Amino acid sequence: MTAANSAQEPWPVRTVNVKIADWIHRLGQIWVEGQITQLSRRPGTRTAFITLRDPAADMSLTVTCPPEVIDRSPVPLTDGTRVIMCGRPSFYTGRGTISLRVTEIRAIGIGELLARIERLRQLLHAEGLFDPRLKRPLPFLPRGIGLISGRASAASHDVVSIVQSRWAAALIVVRDAPVQGPSAVPRILGELKMLDDDPDVDVIIIARGGGSVEDLLPFSDEQLLRAVAACTTPVISAIGHEPDNPLLDHVADVRAATPTDAAKRVVPDVAAELAGIATMRRRSAGALRNWVQRERHVVDGLRARPVLADPLRLIDSHAGAVERHRADLRRDVARLVERETHRHEHLAARLATLGPAQTLARGYAIVQNLDDGARVAHDTADLPDGARVRIRVADGAVTAQVTGQEETS
Known part of the structure; x- marks a missing residue:
């Protein structure tokens, strides 16, 4: 049993290395894939050293193997070769280093690489990384x-x-x-x-x-x-x-x-762009000239029309009719005024003949009872004795008082 570890009873280096080696050796035989970045094989030695690197991360692993394992490889092993290795992790207690002791090396074939690329392509396509809308x-x-x-x-x-x-x-x-x-x-x-x-x-x-x-x-x-x-x-x-x-x-x-x-x-291409600009300028200038020419023809056609060539022709053609209508209107108005003037004079004469002034001139008088609000008297009952009266004749009016009544025969 190993003694307990504490500050008072620390483990020596040999104990730590032995424990680490024990745990690493428990991992057993494993298969590892990577890319060879360095291969060291010295003549006369019984061990070759290889640095195996992960192609997707900045991580590497030291690999050792007998030289005959390299000789049995189906393809020459050089820097950059993708391989699969079978080995057992080992921890060297003397130097405190870890390495993979391999017994078999297999090169990854083109078919396997293409299959892996295809699987990755399908994965990324399913995730939408190939979607054209993301471009x-x-x-x-x-x-x-x-x-x-x-x-x-x-x-x-x-x-x-x-x-x-x-x-x-x-x-x-x-x-x-x-x-x-x-x-x-x-x-x-x-x-x-x-x-x-x-x-x-x-x-x-x-x-x-x-x-x-x-x-x-x-x-x-x-x-x-x-x-x-x-x-x-x-x-x-x-x-x-x-x-x-x-x-x-x-x-x-x-x-x-x-x-x-x-x-x-x-x-x-700057030359192509300049040529394109020059071409578009020529086309624009030509289009502008054609448009101006077309609009000029339109204006000339409009100016040639009678309504624009002689704008007053239509007015002049109706000037005589207008003058005739004006003369007719003046004649009709003068005739109406004359007719209404005669009618006015006739009515005035009738009014003068039938008016009260003409009656008073013939000797009649208008009698008003001043005590009864100046009401015109129609008979003797409207003029009681003592009533003040106003008598209007043709040339004026007098005031009198009723002193008696007489009966007409």
Whole structure:
């Protein structure tokens, strides 16, 4: 039994290493997949050392094996080879290091790689990362163009030369990164984040020349694909040639057949644009001249019409009728005035003949009882004795008092 561990009774290093080795040895035999990044095989030694790296993360594992295991491999083992290894984890208590002691190495075939890529494609498609509605449009003239490609590669040279020939003022931010091998994905991810965070970069191109399926594996890596889908800057995939079709082509906002095609898509051709502007100016000028000519013909046609050629003709043709109607109106009005004047004189004569003044002139008088409110008396009963009366004759009126009544025979 091991003594209890405490500050007063610490374990020695040998005890700690033995306990760690015991726990690691319990793991047993395991199968591991990875990518070879370093292989050290010295002549005359009984152990070969391999560094196996995870292609999707910055993690590695030390592998040891007898040299004959490497010799039995179905394919030559070199840096970048994807393999599956069967071994047992071992902890070396003397150095305090852990390694995987393998007894079998299998290379991953093209069929298996394609099957894995297909499964990943179906997964990402089900998640909607290939949805065309998520694709961001490219700017017509970007302020800055980010380019991720291999150092001094043909793809980088093609993109830069084509962009500068089409639009010399374009700003290109070139980021060099490995485009194959175990270090490609982490480096590309880092450069992609830097370009996506740069406010002066409006579009990002990931470019690489053609290659085998194994060479293009980094561009079907799930971690890289999800990073591209999460970018806020439009991304153009320009991987390989037309037949090459890594999964990055489906996730990127635009797929270019070649790096040269990507350069043509990202900036317009200044010569073609100037020629287009000149053509449109000529067409616009021609259209304007044709429109002016057409409108001039319309105006000339309107001016040639009688109503515009002699605007007063219609008025002049009716001037005689108007004068005749005016003369008729004046004659009718004069006739009406004359008729009404005669009628007025006739009525005035009748009124003078039948009026009270003419009656008074013939010797009649009008008697009014002043005590009865100046009421006109019609008989003697209206004029009692002593009543004050007013007698109106033709040339005036007198006031009298009734002193008696006489009966007429």
